[in-house]
Amino acid sequence: MLNNEALLAQLEGLFTSNILSSEISFDMLTVEVPATSIHEIIAQLQKDENLSFGFLTLIGAVHYPDSTDREFAVVYHLDSWKNNVRLRLKVFLPLSNPSVDSITDLFPCANWMERESYDFFGVIFNNHPDLRRILNEDSMDYFPLRKEYALEDGTREDKDDRFFGRV
Amino acid sequence: MNKEKETSYNSPSEFYNSKETIDGDIATINLGPTHPATHGIFQNILKVDGEKIISSEQTVGYIHRAFEKLAERRPYNQITPITDRLNYCSSPINNLGWHMTMEKLIQAEIPKRVDYMRVIIMELARIADHLICDSVIGVDTGALTSFFYPFQEREKIYELYEEICGARLTTNIGRIGGFERDFTPVFHTKLKSFLKTFPKAFGEWDSMLARNRIFMDRTRGTGPISPERALAYGLTGPNLRAAGVDYDVRVMHPYSSYEDFDFIIPVGVNGDTYDRWMVRQEEIRQSVRIIEQAYGNMPEGSYKADVPDFYLPDKAEVYNNMEALIYHFKIVMGEMEVPAGEVYHSVEGGNGELGYYLISDGGRTPYRLQFRRPCFIYYQAYPEMITGQTISDAVITLSSMNVIAGELDA
Numbered sequence: 001m002l003n004n005e006a007l008l009a010q011l012e013g014l015f016t017s018n019i020l021s022s023e024i025s026f027d028m029l030t031v032e033v034p035a036t037s038i039h040e041i042i043a044q045l046q047k048d049e050n051l052s053f054g055f056l057t058l059i060g061a062v063h064y065p066d067s068t069d070r071e072f073a074v075v076y077h078l079d080s081w082k083n084n085v086r087l088r089l090k091v092f093l094p095l096s097n098p099s100v101d102s103i104t105d106l107f108p109c110a111n112w113m114e115r116e117s118y119d120f121f122g123v124i125f126n127n128h129p130d131l132r133r134i135l136n137e138d139s140m141d142y143f144p145l146r147k148e149y150a151l152e153d154g155t156r157e158d159k160d161d162r163f164f165g166r167v
Numbered sequence: 168m169n170k171e172k173e174t175s176y177n178s179p180s181e182f183y184n185s186k187e188t189i190d191g192d193i194a195t196i197n198l199g200p201t202h203p204a205t206h207g208i209f210q211n212i213l214k215v216d217g218e219k220i221i222s223s224e225q226t227v228g229y230i231h232r233a234f235e236k237l238a239e240r241r242p243y244n245q246i247t248p249i250t251d252r253l254n255y256c257s258s259p260i261n262n263l264g265w266h267m268t269m270e271k272l273i274q275a276e277i278p279k280r281v282d283y284m285r286v287i288i289m290e291l292a293r294i295a296d297h298l299i300c301d302s303v304i305g306v307d308t309g310a311l312t313s314f315f316y317p318f319q320e321r322e323k324i325y326e327l328y329e330e331i332c333g334a335r336l337t338t339n340i341g342r343i344g345g346f347e348r349d350f351t352p353v354f355h356t357k358l359k360s361f362l363k364t365f366p367k368a369f370g371e372w373d374s375m376l377a378r379n380r381i382f383m384d385r386t387r388g389t390g391p392i393s394p395e396r397a398l399a400y401g402l403t404g405p406n407l408r409a410a411g412v413d414y415d416v417r418v419m420h421p422y423s424s425y426e427d428f429d430f431i432i433p434v435g436v437n438g439d440t441y442d443r444w445m446v447r448q449e450e451i452r453q454s455v456r457i458i459e460q461a462y463g464n465m466p467e468g469s470y471k472a473d474v475p476d477f478y479l480p481d482k483a484e485v486y487n488n489m490e491a492l493i494y495h496f497k498i499v500m501g502e503m504e505v506p507a508g509e510v511y512h513s514v515e516g517g518n519g520e521l522g523y524y525l526i527s528d529g530g531r532t533p534y535r536l537q538f539r540r541p542c543f544i545y546y547q548a549y550p551e552m553i554t555g556q557t558i559s560d561a562v563i564t565l566s567s568m569n570v571i572a573g574e575l576d577a
Contacts, residue, residue, distance in 0.1 A: 026271055026510045055414075056401060057513075060524060060537040077511060077524070077539075084419055088511065109401030109544050116543075120235070135228035135576060144236060151240045 002083040004029040035091040039101040053078040059113035061121040065147045071095040099124035120145035192216055200229055204562040207572030218557045223550040231576045238536040242501020251337035253574040257296035257517035259288050259340045264514035268523040269343045272510045280468040281345040282424035286461045290454040295324045296517030297447040300569040304444055307563040308385045316372045323361050330354040344478040345471030386441040390552045390564030400548035403541050404519030409446045410438030416515040428457050440567040476503050501531050518569040542570045
């Protein structure tokens with residue numbers, strides 16, 4: 001059993017300079033790491049016998065349009081069943097080059113989750129075996145979960161935002 | 168449609184009727200998107216040699232409804248109806264999982280009685296979910312009786328939902344902070360009678376299939392997966408446990424006072440369709456045990472937490488009390504004060520770990536809400552599980568994996 005503080009201490013020992021920031025909130029440790037080393041870090045966390053983060057819970061992206069050069073975050077949730085502790089890893093990517101290494105070779109289940117992040121946010125996963133849209137149709141030419149896309153269909157003329165309190 | 172078809176043929180029908188497909192050893196066929204055997208809208212493009220499947224390519228997203236985008240425009244209490252439509256075979260688990268995520272964010276103190284009420288409802292939902300999945304495996308092996316038989320019991324569970332929230336399928340059950348009312352006297356009567364009659368009816372149904380030679384021959388060794396591959400593909404829930412890995416969110420990350428109850432996590436050996444069926448059957452028995460314990464030791468107390476910012480006040484209060492009226496308006500208009508933060512909470516859903524990753528920036532709606540939809544993740548393992556099997560095996564493998572289209576496509 002490991003608690004979040006002990007886990008953070010171990011991670012700091014393992015990846016000294018790669019930990020950009022860390023935070024413990026709502027029973028979970030969040031660690032920000034550089035986008036260039038995410039593959040290496042997750043590979044090491046998976047292999048390490050003490051930590052053994054052998055289960056990938058979730059990959060998702062977030063769009064922060066207002067933070068320059070950190071427009072996209074890719075968030076990895078890992079679970080170590082041996083220590084019964086969860087870990088959240090974050091990398092930030094710039095809008096000019098939203099790309100990060102794929103971890104499909106480490107966790108086959110990352111395949112569709114990365115495709116989903118590509119589909120909705122346009123995050124490019126390098127070395128992904130089959131990076132295509134997954135839930136939306138292939139001919140779509142935008143990434144719908146980015147903040148600049150309104151929920152309503154922009155081409156409709158019968159809906160006036162003033163009448164809905166949204167101007 | 169895969170790439171080679173697009174380059175050499177103008178239309179799929181031209182490809183399927185081409186000389187190469189008909190005369191060659193390898194045929195390409197579509198299983199789905201709408202096919203009576205797939206119980207939902209899934210497309211699988213199978214390459215078959217005779218009846219053996221050589222490879223399969225999946226297409227998902229036919230009923231994508233942009234839930235994650237919708238959630239970014241909705242106040243927190245209006246997101247519950249969205250969660251109904253993920254795994255609609257066990258919607259109360261989705262609803263209550265979402266309420267618990269919110270309660271984690273606002274750090275609400277939940278009375279023990281609410282926890283126990285939730286456990287009863289979630290286990291009823293698990294039973295209903297497993298009843299459908301297991302009876303459908305019966306249908307796909309040719310036993311239609313086994314489909315109709317448990318529906319009478321499922322109907323009783325749906326009547327129990329009705330007693331709590333008035334709805335049956337898309338339940339929208341409970342609220343952030345608890346329930347709108349305590350269990351009614353009718354609920355108590357119906358639950359008692361359910362607990363009395365269900366084990367017998369379930370046993371009769373179970374004995375129709377559990378040691379049935381035809382059923383066993385049909386399901387054993389069908390669609391197997393090894394524990395290593397199951398882990399790699401992110402399987403959770405009964406599918407993972409059938410492969411021999413004893414991970415259950417209720418035990419590893421207990422929520423809603425699950426640590427108070429004594430129950431067994433059934434584990435399979437071969438990870439095939441029969442093991443998945445058996446694990447679910449045993450989970451139904453364990454769920455009954457949990458309900459009996461929770462109902463027998465129901466703590467006294469309130470059916471709601473003290474969170475006036477989120478829990479709608481009583482109607483009598485709203486009409487007679489100024490503060491209650493203000494709270495009522497604030498909640499209905501979605502103007503609650505929510506702390507900023509990031510929360511991940513997960514519950515053991517009907518088919519695996521159902522997670523909610525919520526990012527709040529303090530605004531009236533979530534900044535980002537991502538659902539960890541278990542079957543979206545584990546459905547990736549399907550091509551590997553059916554390669555080398557026959558088409559009819561592919562059908563029962565699909566139904567035994569409990570892939571729910573609503574959850575798959577969000």
